[in-house]
Amino acid sequence: MMLMVIHAGTMTENLATPHRDGLATSILAPRPPARVRVWVLVVSIVLSFAAGWVVAPRVSAVPGLLPATTQTPSETPEPEVDDQDDSGFVRVATRDLDDLGDDLDDMEITLDEDGFWRLLTNSVELNFNVSQLLGHEAPASIEDDWSAGIDQLEDDIDAIEEGITSSSTTKVRDGLADARDTLEGLRGVVSRVD
Numbered sequence: 001m002m003l004m005v006i007h008a009g010t011m012t013e014n015l016a017t018p019h020r021d022g023l024a025t026s027i028l029a030p031r032p033p034a035r036v037r038v039w040v041l042v043v044s045i046v047l048s049f050a051a052g053w054v055v056a057p058r059v060s061a062v063p064g065l066l067p068a069t070t071q072t073p074s075e076t077p078e079p080e081v082d083d084q085d086d087s088g089f090v091r092v093a094t095r096d097l098d099d100l101g102d103d104l105d106d107m108e109i110t111l112d113e114d115g116f117w118r119l120l121t122n123s124v125e126l127n128f129n130v131s132q133l134l135g136h137e138a139p140a141s142i143e144d145d146w147s148a149g150i151d152q153l154e155d156d157i158d159a160i161e162e163g164i165t166s167s168s169t170t171k172v173r174d175g176l177a178d179a180r181d182t183l184e185g186l187r188g189v190v191s192r193v194d
Helices: 002-011 034-060 087-112 116-134 143-165 169-191
Strands: none
Touching: 087 116, 087 169, 116 143, 116 169, 143 169
């Protein structure tokens, strides 16, 4: 019954209605809650992205739509030109060779101080230096000499480690001297890069 009275009150002209007070008529219409509009916006964005993901592979698979990049067998490939800038190799190789030299210096200091445990950590650092040097791709002009030098450096470090495990200071010092010679040889190889 109460609903009928309220409904009947809105149907008759009443001086207290908002329309009569000078308010816009749009205020009388019920407005959808803001979260419904946001929800509709979010759903439409998600559906748009989903449609793009579904359609994109199909569009790229259509022949003739995208330019073909295949080479025909009758074409002869152009000879590769070495246009690589080798200054990056020189920079990182020189840096890593300097680090190796510092670690060799540390090992000699450790020998002078009779620090066995520190010798073990120094040998780990030397192996890390070699792994860094192995990671650099040398330019073609020095590739053979670079890899031969790295192989020799690995042998020198193996000799150092043998001296450490046998507690022979003489063997460690001989291995360090050989590693320094190899290090200087590698510096010479790097200096030949144009």
